[in-house]
Amino acid sequence: MGTHRGGYDGFTFDVTDALRPSGDQELIVGVWDPMDPGPNPRGKQVRDPQDIWFSPVTGIWQTVWLEPAPVARIVSYKVTPDIDAGVVKLRVQTANAPEGTIAQVNVMKGSAVISWNRGPADQEITVPVPDALHWTPESPHLYDLGISLYSGVSELDEVRGYFGMRKISLKKDSQGIQRLALNNRIVFQIGPLDQGYWPDGLYTAPTDEALKFDIEMTKKFGFNMTRKHVKVEPERWYYWCDKLGLLVWQDMPNGVNSTGEWRTQFEVELARLIEGRYNHPSIITWVVFNEGWGQYDTVRVTNWAMSLDPSRLVNSASGWVDHGAGHMVDMHIYPGPSSPNPEPNRAAVLGEFGGIWAYAPNHVWLRSGYTYAVTQSFSEVTRGYEQMMNQVYTLRDNPGMSAAVYTEITDVETEQAGLMTYDRRIVKGDLNRIAAATKGKPLPTTGYVTILPTSEAGPTQWRFTYSTPPARWMKPEFNDSAWSTRNGAFGTPGGVVRTNWSTYNIWLRRDFFVDRPERLRFFLRLNHDEDVEVYINGRLALSEAGYNRAYDYYPITGNAANGINSGRNVLAIHCRNAGGNQFIDAGIVCRPAVSLTGSGEPLM
Known part of the structure; x- marks a missing residue:
């Protein structure tokens, strides 16, 4: 029937002439993958995966299907919105269409046609979009499309689709930067590096819901953009970006490109x-x-890509080797951040930075992996991320950085720099604080009212x-009268430690009292070395491995927050130490109630 070369793009073959008149038919789709080094773009796939290079994907990794189609049919369409003119322009590509074939384009809102136009097939058709609603990450409005093909009054074919009224461009701010x-409004773009790998299917996600989940989590982290890194996804991934509202920087998968043949490919x-x-x-x-x-040939290839799609921006070279082409000057730095200087005709962007690591037991590809910035606990990830994002927003203002890409949304095999684990089950940090920092609005570190003090200012x-106590040791009704009573903090002597703790485990309890808790949002103030579990009235409020080096705030959310009573409450802590110095101290503070969601719990 035919051959196709390339591992990322869709293709079709007309099998009509090969079919038998009746009976069973056999269709064979065979795939050969030369792997690396080979002539095709391949992204990060290598025969010997390690560090930032991953397992190769061979065979058929996207959907194959067979469908009937009319002889005269719509092959594809190309849709270009123009928000300034208030129109959408379409070109409908056909096959075997008789001379004089007309394409009719209906712009719809649901089933209602709000505008339409018709014109010769395979030529541009302009359709007005009255009072157009613009597509944005905050409001990703999509218009439905109905496209029909006519020969005279006979309908030959029809397809349905959608589009968004969206414009991306460069624009100088009031300082001339x-x-x-987006849609003629300056928008700072902040997103993660997304490599699109899965532990069970590598390039292939387990389900459509899994594709959607990644995009939903990207938005929950506060991002408005993502950089799809040296991989092209199935159409459904982009559909969910369109539907849920996420800007996409789409990488071309890299190849070796060392010969003329390979560069042509x-x-x-x-x-x-x-x-x-x-x-x-x-x-x-x-x-x-x-x-x-x-x-190779950076300026020529970049200018050619810009000519293929004048409606979008082109980032010529993300990181390292810049030749002054395209719409952006892009740098990479680890851990960073930093920024290139804006240019008169190019915006300054930070294409990669970050990569904060913390070990998530039972959720890693290998125990030791490649990372960029090592921490000992999820709380350190949170603090480090907040510090980086504070710097990002400083760079936004001076020298005028326009976008930043944090490495990365998930761990991938031996590259363990994700905000989530490779299996997507654990967020390696406080989701609320990460999201606030991403948006340039970190949770405050001052202005709290103390409910239960830590040992920082005096003995507690x-x-x-x-x-080891009975199983119900953390419950409010548990009788702890046989336990010892001493002043905190507990740990290796020094600093605010008032009770020496040198065993592997310690269990602690302390009462606190609250009036009208529904008016308040509660936070732990906690310093631990090492693994800690914190309960409030018997409900788990925090479980964190490792140590956090310093006192930090943790929002009390979900079931634990709902269990705080008016009157007496019990804070109960179990801390484990595997060796070296040890420490545990905690208190509870509050602020007026705000809307927060849970974090640190299993996600899938």
Whole structure:
């Protein structure tokens, strides 16, 4: 029937002439993958995966299907919104259409047609979109499309689709700095690096719900953008970006590109990428090269990509080797952040930074992996992320950075720099604080009212035991009268430690009292070395491995927050130490109630 070369783009074959008149039919789709080094773009797939290079994907990793189609049919369409003119422009590509075939385009809101136009097939048709609602991450409005093909009064074919009224451009701010603008409004873009790998299917997600989950979590982390890194996803992933509202920087998967043949193949697949994913409003930037991997003829290839799609921005080279082409000047730094200087005709962006690591037991590909910034606990990840994001927003203001990409949304095999584990089950930090920092609005570190003081300002009295207590030791009704009573903090002598703790385990309890808890939002103030579990009235409020080096605030949310009573409450803590110095101290503070959601719990 035919052959196809390339591992990322869709293709079709007309099998009609090969079919038998009746009976069973056999269709064979065979795939050969030369792997690395080979002539095709491949992204991070290598024969010997390690560090930031991952397992290769061979065979058929996307959907294959067979469908009937009319002889004269719609093959594809290309939709380009123009918010300034209030129109959408379409070109309907056909096959075997008789001379004089007309394409009719209906713009719909649900089932209601709000505007339409018709014109010759395979030519541009302009349709007005009255009072257009613009597509944004906050309000990702999509219009439905109905496209019909007519020969005279006979309908030959029809397809349905959608589009968004969205514009991406450069725009100078009031200081004359070149910025990124969405729908003519300057928008700071902040997103994660997303490599699109899965522990069970590598390139292939287990379900459509899993694709959707990644995008939902990206938004929950406070991001408005994501950089799809040297991989092209199935159409459904982009559909969910369109539907849920997430800006996409789309990388071209890298190849070796060391020969003329290999470079030709790279450009063939780059053109297919731009043409094949053109209609998605979520995609706003094409990234041609990454960190010099297979980079060649940079200015020519970049200008050619810009000519293929004048409606979007083109990032010529993300990191390392810049030749002054494209719409952005892009740098990478680990851990960072930092920023290049904006240029008169190019916006300054930070294409990669971050990579804070903390070990998540039973949720890693390998115990020791590749990372960029090592921490000992999820709370350190949170604090480090907040510090980085504070710097990001400082760089936004000076020298005028327009976007930043944090590495990364999930761990991937041996690269363990994710905000989530590879299996997507654990957030490695406080989701609320991470989201607030991402938006440039970190949770405050001052202005709290103390309910139960820590030992920072003076001794605090605790009931405690070094012996394993009964299973209900954390419950308010548990009788702890046989436990010892001493002053905190507990740990290796020094600093605010007032009781020496040298065993592997310690269990502690302390009462606190609250009036009208529904008016308040509660936080733990906690310093621990090492693993800690914190309960309030018998309900788990926090479980964190490792140590956090310093006192920090943790929102009390969900079931634990709902269990705080008017009157007496019990704070109960179990801390474990595996060796070296040890420490435990905690208190409770509050602020006026605000809307927060839970974090640190299993997600899937």
